[in-house]
Amino acid sequence: xxxxxxxxxxxxxEEEPVHLPCNHSTISGTDYIHWYRQxxxxxxEYVIHGLTSNVNNRMASLAIAEDRKSSTLILHRATLRxxxxxxxxxxxxxxxxxxGAGTKLIIKP
Amino acid sequence: xxxxxxxxxxxxxxxxxxxxxxxxxxSQVTMMFWYRQQPGQSLTLIATANxxxxxxYESGFVIDKFPISRxxxxxxxxxxxxxxxxxxxxxxxxxxxxxxxxxxxFGPGTRLTVL
Numbered sequence: 001x002x003x004x005x006x007x008x009x010x011x012x013x014e015e016e017p018v019h020l021p022c023n024h025s026t027i028s029g030t031d032y033i034h035w036y037r038q039x040x041x042x043x044x045e046y047v048i049h050g051l052t053s054n055v056n057n058r059m060a061s062l063a064i065a066e067d068r069k070s071s072t073l074i075l076h077r078a079t080l081r082x083x084x085x086x087x088x089x090x091x092x093x094x095x096x097x098x099x100g101a102g103t104k105l106i107i108k109p
Numbered sequence: 110x111x112x113x114x115x116x117x118x119x120x121x122x123x124x125x126x127x128x129x130x131x132x133x134x135x136s137q138v139t140m141m142f143w144y145r146q147q148p149g150q151s152l153t154l155i156a157t158a159n160x161x162x163x164x165x166y167e168s169g170f171v172i173d174k175f176p177i178s179r180x181x182x183x184x185x186x187x188x189x190x191x192x193x194x195x196x197x198x199x200x201x202x203x204x205x206x207x208x209x210x211x212x213x214x215f216g217p218g219t220r221l222t223v224l
Contacts (some may be wrong), residue, residue: 032211034212043202044201044203046110095140095157097152099152
């Protein structure tokens, strides 16, 4: 199974962009890359996912390396409400998600 | 995306007892998943529950300890049996987002403390 590696924590200033990195060097060619976030005392919330091309939605952008061994979640303008644990997750062919340890994002006002 | 609710939201239980957690979805879904999240940790998949078939358990999880029911396409239960303090965790259910996707949507979780 593919494994993901993320930094333990990151800090950013409010209203600045945030780039959250993830390594998934053992990913298979058909495995999707997902990002979820989890606020305290809540279930994980879907953020974005992609396969090969970069993806944008109203919450974030996902930049996927050409070799697919890494990806970056981009929050274009962080707010205090974006403080959460962000999980980089790889989906396998059996619809199962392989969860990394997550990055705790701290937003400084 | 599906709206998922779980009951109870939290509970404190005595060791040796059992707790059944309910998961209700506002639409019919094929696949449902049960996860455990130990304090300060990431999510670990317990089992996949499809309607009309036995749940499929991941390594380290057994049916006797975590029996699962899936009586219809909108509901599932997970029972944590013969509990010990090591079972203190958040238990989460999730559903597959739809055909052709492996995106999952999660319930709010059940926070279980075993004394």
